[in-house]
Amino acid sequence: MKRTPHARHLPLLVTASLVLLVFIAGALVYPRFASFGVVRNLMVDNAFLAVAAVGATFVILSGAIDLSIGSVMAFTSILLATLIEQHGWHPLAAIAFAVIVGGAFGLAQGLIIQAFELPAFLVTLAGMFIARGGAFLVHPQSLGIKHPFVADVLNERLSLVLPVGPHGVTIPLLVDIALLAIAAAAVVLSFTRLGRNVYAVGDHEQGAMLMGLNIRATRLSVFTISGLCSALAGVVFTLYQQSGDPAACKGLELDAIAAVVIGGTLLRGGIGSVLGSSLGVLLLGLIQTIVTFQGNLNSWWTKIVVGFLVLAFVALQRRFTR
């Protein structure tokens, strides 16, 4: 495969410039667009998508796909709410438990994919059904969280107030969680054996196997990480909404996959980065913000634009990876 380093980073550069371009265009067209408030909201509203996209990046880099993300998020969110509100768990314990459950769910999917040599999209499709049905089994309606710890400590006291603008800008904890997840994933992918194995397996599975890499363990880790990230994204979503909802996040996996692709990760696997995916999430968020600012645009334009962006990026990558 002929691939110059330049071509490899091109999609990432394109995404970064697109983010800048869209932001500048928004700032020029709409008077109050270039404000700290807009940027803050952009981060707060997309924090859970960013965490979900981190997990999706791992799976896609390894050449697989995970369609269960949105359902696992909904399951986590309603599980959290039920544990805290109806069973009197401490929120921190509930969060830890929910994240572990998500990881176990991902691991189980990985095990089935491995053991029976089934396609990932099929098993995670079944996982999407199971987690969604399970969410409704836990609690059939959305459930508000009124525990003081969540409202006061997690959402208020742990917020960061940046001394910018007239009133300062409050960055809630959930944005920090997302940024931490992105940073941790970037470190794992760039500097650890697991990270290199993920790239190797995604780029050329047989080659990786012949080199003696443990493909089985890599694949299992990747699906476990995706489950963990989905659950963490569910936690962030729950903090964001201050409620659990079994019907939430329908189709969110598509947004996450779209963000990963727009961020320059090859859907075939082997090439891409978490940084790119985060930029992809930002770009999706910016498009959504612009559609909202415009006011008279039907919000469904977002989906159409995202569809075309995905198509454009996939076509761009084909051109540069041949």
Place this chain on the structure above:
Amino acid sequence: MPEPRRASLPPLLWPLAALALLLCFNFLFTPGFFSVEFRDGRLVGTLIDILNHSSKVAIVAVGMTLVIATGGVDLSVGAVVAICGAVAATLAQRAPMPVIVLAALGAGLAAGLCNGLLVTRLRLQPIVATLVLMVAGRGVAQLITDGLIITFERPALVAVANRSLLALPIPVWIAVGIAALAAAFTRRTAAGMLIEAVGDNDRACRYSGVNESRLRLGVYAFCGLCAGVAGLIECSYIKAADANNAGLFLELDAILAAIIGGTALAGGRFSIAGSLTGALLIQALTKTMYMHDVSADVAPLPKGLAVLAVCILQAPRVKTSLARWAGGRA
């Protein structure tokens, strides 16, 4: 890995056995499951309900079966159903009936061609190519309906899904018709064999002079057309177009029906009769759960478990050991 031919089990055996098992369960534990009455010139009963509601999945599954047989998959059928429903509902009050039908089916065909071109011209993986329309398609449907749920009172259009013909609901006849046409076309001509050949080894096919591009384009277009028919039926049934929920999860049901019916996910082998049985099985399972007070929201859970069980049973590794076991005993 070559397998002795006698060791393979008949492909329709599993889905039929599962369906029989489910019917036995209902015979024992669901009172009134088998009662069918003749009322106002049509049959009424749970079994007829199942037939009626499975027809939509069956129609899409026929198209999906051929796509999967070429080694591909079409994730966009749910979104295409929404688009075609939106087209039909928008035209419902102002266009003549043939125009409505042609427009809806045309939209489906166009969507299918779009997928097919992405797969054959841009050489995208089918999952990726159809993902684009899966994401954008509902947006397009929303755009057509302007984000509203469009309701209509057009007797001719409403009749499509709500009236009966020769005692059975019309969608059942449509499903049977499409399946029969597809089966005749693929099995009476070389088309079926060529589709399987492309799914088995597309490169070998190309070298032996089969125009695999055109064949692939054809199956995606046909799948889109099938989704168009299903969209027309769905919007006729609920007398409205709901861009958000029309055909939601239909792609999963269709893929599931095809796999239950013995169509190999990796391509190379398909059975349209199997897919019909699969669609029936899914609907019978859903209906059974509803009749046993499993809520519609929780229903995906057992369904997902069923999908996993079927997939594991169909997995090559499990299948070889099962076949060896059956062959050893015969």
